[in-house]
Amino acid sequence: MFKCEGFRRRRKAERPGEILDAAFEAFAERGYAATRLEDVAARAGVTKGTIYVYFPTKEKLFEDMVRSHSAGLLSDADTLVAGIEGASGEKLRSLLHFLYGRCVEDRRGREILRFMIAEGKNFPQLVAEHYRDFVVPLLSMVSALLEQGVATGQFRADLCRETVRIVIAPTLFLGVLRLIFGDAPPVDEEAYVDAHIDLTLNGLLANPLGA
């Protein structure tokens, strides 16, 4: 009996998370407006009413879902960068690989990007948070890495502030391609990543191509 209670209690504690997961799938598949709360409920294995126990409106459910799924996307990036030994080029390579993992391979990251593009206009608060919690940290991370490379003479000294965005642009753009063309976009992703790093480094290095 109390086994059941325990089970019940555990279920109860997990309900919000299950609903958020279901909401992610549903919203990602059809978009905010076209998603019915009943779809979310069915996916979560509950009924419509239950959603309202935890989330007051559809909008709030969407916002909480985006927050819960975008949180932690960059959580271990710092330690990753810090832990890498080697030249700045190697560090950048590692960071870009990490980024590809989080923004392209990981469905969560990709779909968050879609939410920003597709629904951002109706959820400006969400965009602001995303900028603060994801864009800014990411940019400063790459920025620091570039500056370090400049300081050590491995990178050209004349890099400007926007260079950092150029460096990561192909990464996120591959995410966009996946969003548009599905899981099998007309891209050789491995070659794409190699070309990206190669082009970026040979453009960045103070003395490229062994000159």
Add this chain to the structure above:
Amino acid sequence: MFKCEGFRRRRKAERPGEILDAAFEAFAERGYAATRLEDVAARAGVTKGTIYVYFPTKEKLFEDMVRSHSAGLLSDADTLVAGIEGASGEKLRSLLHFLYGRCVEDRRGREILRFMIAEGKNFPQLVAEHYRDFVVPLLSMVSALLEQGVATGQFRADLCRETVRIVIAPTLFLGVLRLIFGDAPPVDEEAYVDAHIDLTLNGLLANPLGA
């Protein structure tokens, strides 16, 4: 009197275009599902029923709108590239500037990109057409330019097929940034474009940095 006749006829001929323009604005602003046909009608200065004189369903209206607005995005790109004199680097610079104009500055181009990302899943036909009519031509254009540069020895000989996508990625990514952050994204666009071209060229040139 025949002025009136002309008036009627001219209105009739212009109606579909006016509706498509209104549809573009409305769909761009709220997304497909959240847009009410009444909004489109009001913007076009007609009533709901009038839309159905020209378009059988909301879906068809959306599709025709995307087609009409994506057509011609690349129309004069060929002549542009052909008309440019100078080194391959200069040609690429011109082409990228042209692309920035069409995919970033021009609201039409940007919003088409948003439609592909946000609604593509529900309009696969549209995505296929976009790929065929926009992506493929664009890629071969850039591709031809790169190959020409390789042939003349100005570009590195070891470029791979995906390099072409890397080259244009920052362009379209700036479009994405605008889509997310509005018309005033946290980017210095002029510096961004310069950094893009600089980074790309110095990565592409066989003997960069005057070496």
Add this chain to the structure above:
Amino acid sequence: MFKCEGFRRRRKAERPGEILDAAFEAFAERGYAATRLEDVAARAGVTKGTIYVYFPTKEKLFEDMVRSHSAGLLSDADTLVAGIEGASGEKLRSLLHFLYGRCVEDRRGREILRFMIAEGKNFPQLVAEHYRDFVVPLLSMVSALLEQGVATGQFRADLCRETVRIVIAPTLFLGVLRLIFGDAPPVDEEAYVDAHIDLTLNGLLANPLGA
């Protein structure tokens, strides 16, 4: 040229009739409410607007159509009956055959019956006219025939007023069957008519009338 004018004029004179014919087909096929004026127009080879040149409303079109198609259903019945020589039984047989022709074989007659049943509630005037112009004359015709048979001793003397309806009931009921089950109802129509006449004249009993 005036050949064309003549053609035009002839066409013009025929237009209302063509529209009424088209209306008959359309209303018979889908019912009053479900029929679109555009269907009628298409069938008549004109446009919606033209219908309004001749008929002020959909209701009026329907009423006029029913009137034009129910008129003359009984027109030559009198002469038919008058022209028949022979016993009353033979005369009745002829009249019933005539009725089968008009109410069962003839699609017009059948569909008028359907209109009365299906739409009569919304067109009481039409029902009243139908009663006056079709039902009453038909009943008195059969009535007269029966009375004549009684007078000559060929028919039983104890027939009541309602007998006349009983006599024609199977005729119209076959029409109903056709309306319900289409042009191939589950009935052997020839045997049905024979059985009708036989039963009407002779009855079921082996030794009728207490003989």
Add this chain to the structure above:
Amino acid sequence: MFKCEGFRRRRKAERPGEILDAAFEAFAERGYAATRLEDVAARAGVTKGTIYVYFPTKEKLFEDMVRSHSAGLLSDADTLVAGIEGASGEKLRSLLHFLYGRCVEDRRGREILRFMIAEGKNFPQLVAEHYRDFVVPLLSMVSALLEQGVATGQFRADLCRETVRIVIAPTLFLGVLRLIFGDAPPVDEEAYVDAHIDLTLNGLLANPLGA
């Protein structure tokens, strides 16, 4: 309190039936196409949305309504016929009275007939079911009765298969008259029924069968 619980549950169980009843009234009054779901809802004391809790479309509501109201029209006919003592003539008289009750007096029976005639074309499945569940059983019932009468020598031996339809035709035709002319048709129904039975049993001829 548990009274309230019961109240909710009982309502829930009764809702579909209430809606079907309301639908019957509404569709009978105006026909399928002209009936608005809002009319049905108002009659049932609910709102439009509630109808969709139980019936997915207007079509399905109509079909289910016809089914629910045509079911049981013939349910106790067998026992009735079986329970009647007496000559075949008496049995037939009883059966016809029963039929008059079900197809003429009972509004349900009459309106089902109207639905078949008026809407059958758009609901062929419904017509097929009606034929299978009502027409066929009715015909075999009357058929058996006639054959029994023939076997006992009370009925003529030369009856054909269609005779059975002729026998019941006036019954259903009276239903049709009521459908057309309302609850007060220009018929003396009592005399009509008597004349029907009398004529069916005895026929018109003073000296039938060539006697």
Add this chain to the structure above:
DNA sequence: CATGAATGAGACTTCATTCAT
């Protein structure tokens, strides 16, 4: 007379939200 573009009321249907149980 004939056209057909335009209208707008109104139909069916959906779905976020509420609330008694």
Add this chain to the structure above:
DNA sequence: AATGAATGAAGTCTCATTCAT
């Protein structure tokens, strides 16, 4: 907490009717 019946506002789409040409 969880349910799901019920709501009603709002959306897409239809179509009888009008009217400038």
